[in-house]
Amino acid sequence: MARQLTGKLPQSIDETRAMLEAQDYLAGTALATVLFLALRMKRPLFLEGEAGVGxxxxxxxLARALDRPLIRLQCYEGLDVASAVYEWNYPAQMLEIRLSEAAGTVDRQRVESDIFSERFLIRRPVLQAISTTAGRAPVFLIDELDRTDEAFEAFLLEVLSDFQVTIPELGTIKADEPPIVIITTNRxxxxxDALKRRCLYHWVDYPKAAQELEIIRRKVPGCNAALSREIVAYVQRLRALDLFxxxxxxxxxxxxxxxxxxxxxxLDxxxxAxxxxxxxxxxxxxxxIEGAEGRRLLAEVKAELLAQD
Structure with a gap:
């Protein structure tokens, strides 16, 4: 299927689903619906589910389909404002101060104004996401929010409310157009709840067998049909076990x-193994799975597929 990059927001649920499918992402009606509504209502989309479900x-x-920049904030324990929002380029500032001193500049106010200007500002993902112009709002991915602490979550709540950041030395920077926000968590x-209330919510589950088979067909076109069926059936059975x-x-x-x-x-x-x-x-x-249980699973898969044929 040809991959069209129109940059236009979808005008219906069917268009949303087709937009994702054109990028080889197979979405059910529920996901296409909540994504369409998030785009129309300009609300963050909160996606929850096990790791590895997409x-x-x-x-x-979404960024590829809409031809928008993707800005990703990868969350982790200890994430702070300096890493997520902005910080000053201190080495460059110190060099500027020394150059000013060497040149005999004594106007401290002018030097301070100069070193706390845009050219010494390092924009991190949050500030990047709200610094774009209207019509080119990026897709802002806040990935694995559950890895951060509650203090950062509270800060993010404020950012998502007004899409603005205040930098004491420069003032308030506000988005001309709010970014398209996708928040993920592995739970x-x-x-x-205060953050969830500002978002639309969707639980992303593992795909059903037919959907996963279609994913393999699209992503691994060289995999023959019979092997693809065995792979999907085997993986589906693995997920029913009590694995770590x-x-x-x-x-x-x-x-x-x-x-x-x-x-x-x-498969053999x-x-x-x-x-x-x-x-x-x-x-x-x-x-x-290397032992008897793996062989049992494989035998069940073979028998199941043989019965279907």
Whole structure:
């Protein structure tokens, strides 16, 4: 399918779904609906779900489809204003002060005004997201918000309310047009209700078998149909187990790619055991599936697909 970059916001739910599909992102009606409403209502979209289900990819796809810049704030424990919003280029400021002193400049007020100007300002993701002009508002991805602490969450709440940041030395910088905000969380902790109330909400779940099969067809076109069916059926069964970390869609794609590179035509116990590192990322999970349980799962998959045929 041709990938059109129109830059225009979709005018219906069907257009929203088609826009995502043109970028090879398969969205259900519920996701297309809430995304369409978030764009129309100019509200942040809060996406929650397990790691690896495609939450971050939604923001990337949206930026490509709308031909907008993507600005990503990757959250982590200890994230502060200097890393997220702005900071001053202190080495450059000190050099400017020394050059002024060497030149004999004694007007401290002028020097101070000069060093606290735009050319010494380092814009971090939050400030970048609200510094664009009307008509070119970026897609602002706030990724894995649950990794930050409540203090930063409270600060972000203020930013999302007014889309402005106050820099004491420069004044208030306000967005000419609010960015398209996508917030993701893996639910390692609960996000405060006050922030959620400012957003539209959607739970992103693992795809159903038919949808995941179509994802492989689009993302790994070299994977033969029979192998693709076995891969999807196997992964779907893995997710029903009590694993430490279920494989996400990205891992399914990686596994399909790896098996295609190995010229595999079907799954067998040895091939599964040899390639589990592309699908599972914890040794306890791998050890469990390498044994009898993995062989049982594969036998069930083969029997299930044979019955369907």
């Amino acid at each position: 939450k971050t990819e939604i923001a990337k796809v 390692t902790r609960e996000i405060h 970390k279920n494989p996400g869609v990205a891992e399914t794609i990686d596994w399909a790619t790896a098996l295609t590179e190995l010229d595999a035509l079907a 116990p040895e091939t599964v 040899d390639t589990l590192g592309t699908l599972l990322k914890y040794q306890d999970d791998i050890a469990r």
